[in-house]
Structures are given as structure tokens and as C-alpha cells.
Amino acid sequence: MALSSKNQLLSLLLLILSSCILIPEPTVVSFNPSIGITYSRHPTSNLPRPDRVVSTLRSLGVTHVRILNPDHDIIRAFSYSGISLLLSISNTYIHAMAANQSQAVQWLYRNVVPFYPRAHITTISVGNDILTSSPDLTASLISAIRHVHLALHDLGIRKILVSTTLPFDIITSPFPPSAAEFKKPAAEWIMKPILDFITTTNSSFLINAYPYKLFRSHPEVPIGYALFQQNPFNFREDPTTGVQYRNLFDVMVDAVNSAMAAMDHKGIPVIVTETGWPSDGDVNEPEANKQYASMYNVGLVRHLRSGLGTPMRREGPTETYIFELFDEDMKQGPRSDRHWGVLNRNMTMKYPIPFSGSNRCFVALLKQMVVSFCLMFAFLV
Known part of the structure; x- marks a missing residue:
């Protein structure tokens, strides 16, 4: 190759290099909601060890994990992982914690004190879906929440917030979102004290929201509307506010905001x-399949990362947890109830979910490759 040709090629490569160096980093939106996953260790299932699970979650870019039925091994595995934890206290403890604050202290000594702050615990949910799954415990819920909060403060732990996880069916109807309210009589005798407590302690409102279940109970809802599919006519307008809703998830979140x-x-x-979204179901559940599960979860992450929030609140939900890490093979009920997991038992993903939400690694790799190539070429000539 002639010297002039080599110089021209080298000049071209240097131009490419300079262009790559100037590639802008991805735009960071003002609101960056946290996207996580729910992890529960089913005693009857042969699941991978917690340390292996944590390693996989870190490699996937997962930053937030909600732990149902926490135990020592799981919480210890998350120490120094950089992953934020939301712990859920089992409903079976609610009555005892409501009756005696010492029961809350004992639970904290088992599941928080030995690990905090090495394990980054940010929130504790006192119970899960009590109003639906354990209505007999509803009268004990507020006292249990307060006792856990007071027990944390007595232990000198003031940065862990306390709340409870509520089912979406406490809402009268999500259509239209602006008219949604909490069902009576629960609105006054249980929801008001919960909201007062959350406001006083600067905590958060925790809600389980499944567009799949709402879609199943409302046949008039198009499947694409539930799966974040984008097209010009895929919206529903709130007749009161005139706001357009382009997916069922936003409808549900704003119904909670309105209530x-x-x-x-x-x-x-x-x-x-x-x-x-479930990846498998019975014959009468055709929408429970892996393709739709992928469409929902990928669409959910894309929507949350967009920074658009919901029509009613620009920041949208501050944290969102995909349910769940593994299938529950031993769970009773419809087949779809057992197939919400996004990981196989060998720790591979059923379908890719972009938890990290960034292409910075790709940009950095591209720059590094061009730099190396240019240096190698310069050495050869």
C-alpha cells in the first residue's frame, strides 16, 4: 500500500475515532423510576442458592428487589450487593405484632438488625394483600404497622420506611381514572388511617396492580392496550379530564392517585x-403465554424508562416490581397463577428484559474498539 493511501486511511480512522468520542451519552430524564423484581424462596421448591440469585440479578442490572417471606440466607446474600430491598412481613405475624410491639422487635432482630445497613433495606411492608387474602386481620393491620415503625425507631433505625401492600380491588373502578375511589366502608375505617400514617411518616402507598387480571375481567379492553402496544388509535380518553390514556397500567396507577x-x-x-404477565395458562387462558409476557414486561420497562410518568403525575410510580423471579410450581389454583416467573431454574431468562435501561456499555465498547483498532493500525504503518 502506498504511503499516501495509508495516511488517508489513517486519517479516516482518526475521523471515525473523533466522532465516536463525541457520541453523546444517553439522555437522562428528570424522573428515573426504579424497576425491580419480586423474589420469594418457596420452601417446597428446589431453587438456586441466594448468592447465585444475587449474582445473576447484578449481572442483569437489577437495582431493586422485593423479598416475600424473607429469611437469613436471602437477606445476607444481598449484603454489599448495592441492590435496594423492600421486605414484606408475612400476614401470619400481623395479629401478634398488633397485640404486642415486642413481636415486631423480635422480627426486626431476626431479619433486619443483623444485616442492616450492609443490606440496603429501604422499606418494610407489613403484610401483603390483607384486605383480600386475610380480611380477618384487617382490624389488626394499623396497630401492626405502627408497632413496626416504633420498633425501628427504638432500635435507632430511622431510614427504613414502613407501609403495607394493598390489593387493587380496593378501588371501586379504574374507568375513568379520575372518578376512582376506595371502596366503602373500608375507605373510612382502614384506608384513612393508612393514608394518615403514610403522610405523617413520609412513606409510600404500596399497591399490587395487574393489567392482566383487569383485562381478563373486562373483555372490552383490547389486548394491545394491556400490552403497551403503540398505535395512533390505541388510547382511551377520560371523559372528565379529557386526558388520553395509552395503556392499562397508567389507568390503574392514576386510579390509585385519584382515590x-x-x-x-x-x-x-x-x-x-x-x-x-403469566407466561403459561390453562386452555381457557389463551392470553397467558410467553409471547404476551415478554411484550408486557418489555413494554412496561420501556414505558417506565421513558420518563413520561402517568397522565396524572409526571413522576409516575417511584418503584415498580415485576412479579416474579421464578415460577411457583407447587402453588394451587389456575395454571397461570404458577407461571409469572421471568427466570428459568438454570438462571437463564425466559425472555430478555432490559432492566439496566442504558446503552452506555455499548457506546463505551464501541469507543474502545475504535481506539484499539486505530492504535494497532498506527503501529503497523
Whole structure:
């Protein structure tokens, strides 16, 4: 190759290099909601060890994990991982904690004190879906929440927030979102004290929101509307506000915002503690399949990363947890109830979910490759 040709090629490569160096980093939106996953260790299932699970979650870019039925091994595995934890106290403890604060102290000594702050615990949910799954415990819920909060403060731990996880069916109807309210009589005798506590302690409203279940109970809802599919006519307008909703997830979140506002509690942060889509189901559940599960979860992450929030609140939910890490093979009920997991038992993903939400690694790799190539070429000539 002639010297002039080599110089021209080298000049071209240097131009490419300079262009790559100037590649802008991805735009960071003002609101960056946290996207996590729910992890529960089923005693009857042969699941991978917690340390292996944590390693896989870190490699996937997962930054937040909600732990159902926490135990020593799981929480210890997350120490120094950089992953934020939302712990859920089993419903079986609620009555005892409500009756005696010492029961809350004992639970904290088992599951928080030995690991905090090495394990980054940010929130504790006192119970899960109590109003639906354990209605007999409803009267004990507020006392249990307060006792856990007071026990944390007595232990000198003030940065862990306390709340409870509520089912979406406490809402009268999500259509239209602006008219949604909490069902009566629960609105006054249980929801009001919960909202008062959350406001006083600067905590968050925790809700399980499943567009799949709402879609199943409302046949008039198009499947694409539930799966974040984008097209010009895929929206529903709130007749009261005139706001257009382009997916069912936003409808549900804003229904919660409206219900809180109707009780004079605006601006409370919302955490969606469970959402997702089943990857398999019975014959009468054709929409429960891997393709739709992938479409929902990938669409959910893309929507949350967009920074658009919801029509009612620009920041949207502050945290959203996909349900769940593994299938529950031993669970009773419809087949779809057992197939919400996104990981196989060998720790491979059923389908890719872009948890990290960034292409910085690609940009950095591209720059590094061009630099190396240019240096190698310069050495050869």
C-alpha cells in the first residue's frame, strides 16, 4: 500500500475515532423510576442458592428487589450487593405484632438488625394483600404497622420506611381514572388511617396492580392496550379530564392517585409492588403465554424508562416490581397463577428484559474498539 493511501486511511480512522468520542451519552430524564423484581424462596421448591440469585440479578442490572417471606440466607446474600430491598412481613405475624410491639422487635432482630445497613433495606411492608387474602386481620393491620415503625425507631433505625401492600380491588373502578375511589366502608375505617400514617411518616402507598387480571375481567379492553402496544388509535380518553390514556397500567396507577386525592391525600409516592404477565395458562387462558409476557414486561420497562410518568403525575410510580423471579410450581389454583416467573431454574431468562435501561456499555465498547483498532493500525504503518 502506498504511503499516501495509508495516511488517508489513517486519517479516516482518526475521523471515525473523533466522532465516536463525541457520541453523546444517553439522555437522562428528570424522573428515573426504579424497576425491580419480586423474589420469594418457596420452601417446597428446589431453587438456586441466594448468592447465585444475587449474582445473576447484578449481572442483569437489577437495582431493586422485593423479598416475600424473607429469611437469613436471602437477606445476607444481598449484603454489599448495592441492590435496594423492600421486605414484606408475612400476614401470619400481623395479629401478634398488633397485640404486642415486642413481636415486631423480635422480627426486626431476626431479619433486619443483623444485616442492616450492609443490606440496603429501604422499606418494610407489613403484610401483603390483607384486605383480600386475610380480611380477618384487617382490624389488626394499623396497630401492626405502627408497632413496626416504633420498633425501628427504638432500635435507632430511622431510614427504613414502613407501609403495607394493598390489593387493587380496593378501588371501586379504574374507568375513568379520575372518578376512582376506595371502596366503602373500608375507605373510612382502614384506608384513612393508612393514608394518615403514610403522610405523617413520609412513606409510600404500596399497591399490587395487574393489567392482566383487569383485562381478563373486562373483555372490552383490547389486548394491545394491556400490552403497551403503540398505535395512533390505541388510547382511551377520560371523559372528565379529557386526558388520553395509552395503556392499562397508567389507568390503574392514576386510579390509585385519584382515590387518594378523593380522601385529601395528594402527592403520596406510589410503589407498584407487583405487576407482570403469566407466561403459561390453562386452555381457557389463551392470553397467558410467553409471547404476551415478554411484550408486557418489555413494554412496561420501556414505558417506565421513558420518563413520561402517568397522565396524572409526571413522576409516575417511584418503584415498580415485576412479579416474579421464578415460577411457583407447587402453588394451587389456575395454571397461570404458577407461571409469572421471568427466570428459568438454570438462571437463564425466559425472555430478555432490559432492566439496566442504558446503552452506555455499548457506546463505551464501541469507543474502545475504535481506539484499539486505530492504535494497532498506527503501529503497523
